[in-house]
Amino acid sequence: MKKIIFSLFVALSSVSAVQAADANAGKEKSATCSACHGPTGVSASPMFPNLAGQNDAYIIKQLKDFKSGARTDAMMAPMAANLSEADMADLAAHFSGLPSANEQAAASASTASSTDATPVSAPAAGNVDIVSSSPAAAIYPGDVAAGKSKAVACAACHGADGNSLIPMYPSLAGQSANYIAKQLADFKSGNRNDPVMAGMVAALTPEDIKDLASFFAVQSTKVGTGESNEAGHNLYYGGDAAKGVTACIACHGVTGKGMKQAGFPSITGQSKDYLKKQLASFRDGSRGNDNNGIMRNIAIKLSDADIEAVAQYITSLK
Ligand code: HEC
Ligand code: HEC
Ligand code: HEC
CATH class of the missing domain: 1.10.760.10 (Cytochrome c-like domain)
Structure with missing residues (x-):
């Protein structure tokens, strides 16, 4: 009782x-x-x-x-x-x-002729609204042409078409607009710290951010040309059950292109130096702008050797 x-x-x-x-x-x-x-x-x-x-x-x-x-x-x-x-x-x-x-299936059957996009979940602060129900067809409301002229200020480091030639600087080409917009908002709020980028974003309006994000998102990513390696391959595809490391593929995808709608970034086409720096920053917490600590939780379990191997492997993703 x-x-x-x-x-x-x-x-x-x-x-x-x-x-x-x-x-x-x-x-x-x-x-x-x-x-x-x-x-x-x-x-x-x-x-x-x-x-x-x-x-x-x-x-x-x-x-x-x-x-x-x-x-x-x-x-x-x-x-x-x-x-x-x-x-x-x-x-x-x-x-x-x-x-x-x-x-939901019954409702969509009865409104099958309607062309209205189904509402998607509310984007987190700083994200660009996605005006479509399917991630593949996502349309970003930014103005690509306006973004192109605003991106002149970014070219010295990120490349005119968003493909950086300098290992220290990340490529932005083909990155999801949501992710780019979130990073710019995070640099602006100080949620992500970088002295160089803090200066770059200080004067950007929300509209500039949308335009820039849209411009870079529609540029083509260069495929990776780095060497593959077995340890990195295994970690990327299988994670490490003993250490509790989730496989990178779960969020960054088979070819490293990420999942746009979830804010999981593309990591293809980035330099090994940049990838290592980000993984080390998530690991020591100096980069802490990942929602719910998603990346910090993973990076904290990676050894230096793991970071070296997986960063090298990612440069081979096509
Ligand atoms: C003087 C060099 C420089 C210029 C100019 C510059 N950036 Fe950056 N940017 C950087 C560096 C360095 C980083 C990496 C910071 C870090 O290590 O966390 C970065 C990171 C970024 C990121 C995050 C990328 C990622 O994969 O997470 C975005 C987005 C970005 N910059 C956009 C821009 C835009 C838009 C402009 C122009 C308005 C611009 N940057 C101008 C140096 C620069
Ligand atoms: C559960 C989902 C998830 C898994 C698994 C995951 N990531 Fe991430 N990763 C993210 C998210 C989300 C971000 C972006 C955080 C933010 O908003 O800045 C990210 C960011 C990154 C970045 C920085 C990208 C940039 O452009 O600055 C790198 C590098 C990275 N992840 C590598 C990895 C590696 C290597 C693994 C496997 C060991 C991995 N990730 C596993 C979700 C994940
Ligand atoms: C990368 C893909 C992925 C993401 C992102 C994800 N989940 Fe899951 N989720 C799964 C998988 C796979 C399962 C099934 C796990 C299993 O087989 O036991 C699951 C199972 C669940 C379950 C249990 C459902 C049941 O019927 O038992 C809940 C609840 C859940 N997820 C909630 C969430 C919430 C809340 C979030 C966001 C904070 C989230 N998930 C993000 C992949 C994901």
Whole structure:
């Protein structure tokens, strides 16, 4: 009897915790989740579960279990690692409130003739709005031509077409507009620190940022010409289960092009020097602008030898 009363109490208190959650805040926090679970909580890939319409208490329990390691999954572990209890409750409130996959399918069947883009999840602060339901067809509202003339100021370091010739400076060509816009906003707010870039972004307006991001996003990335190596290849594709390192491929993709909608950047075409510097900066926390500590959580487990090998390997991605 005591046991029953106790579990009732637990059940009731978790229900009230859920009611205090903020679905709108959850929607904002879910930008990262949409790459795999879909912008409307319905996944486009059979590999990833739907979350739309799922019970909120169940979602919270799974996130806690991924965080504690009671449920293991190489992709979800780093997603859950830095979520607070409030984040989990907000995310659960958001996903549980979305119409289920079946309801969404029925609704889209009845409005099949409509050409309206389905709303996507709210982009995090600093992101460019994506005006399309499909990442491949994402249209960025920035003005590419205006971006081109504004990018003259960037050419000395990043190259006229966004392909940098100097290893210290990252290439921007073909990078997702969302990611570029986020980095510029982060340099501006000081969330990402770099003395050179801080000076460059100080005078940029939100409109400049959109235009520049759109211009660089439509330039062509140069393919990697570096040498491959086995240790780096293994880490990139398989991660390191013993150390708890998620495979880079989960977020940066098979050819390193990233996942635009989730804000996972393209890392193809970058120099080894730049890649090593970023991994080391995530590892020691001097770069801390990754949402939920996604990259810091991974980098902290990498040795110098791992960083050397994986950075070298990434330069071979085509
Ligand atoms: C890189 C892809 C990826 C991203 C991004 C991602 N997930 Fe997942 N998620 C998965 C996979 C894969 C599973 C299934 C794990 C398994 O097989 O046990 C999963 C499972 C889950 C589950 C359990 C679902 C169930 O039915 O048991 C929840 C809840 C969840 N994810 C929430 C989230 C939230 C919230 C975010 C964003 C903070 C997120 N995920 C981001 C890949 C991802
Ligand atoms: C004097 C050289 C210089 C100029 C000019 C310059 N940058 Fe940079 N930029 C850098 C350096 C150095 C970094 C890398 C900072 C670091 O190591 O974290 C960088 C990083 C970036 C990043 C982040 C890239 C990534 O992959 O994360 C973006 C976006 C960017 N710059 C955009 C611009 C834009 C837009 C302009 C023009 C308005 C510009 N930069 C002008 C030197 C420069
Ligand atoms: C769970 C998703 C995820 C995984 C797995 C992951 N990354 Fe990342 N990575 C990110 C995100 C998100 C960012 C951008 C953070 C930000 O907003 O600045 C990033 C940024 C980076 C950058 C900086 C890019 C730039 O242009 O400055 C490098 C380099 C990088 N990751 C390498 C790796 C390597 C190597 C691995 C595997 C050992 C890996 N990542 C695994 C999500 C991931």
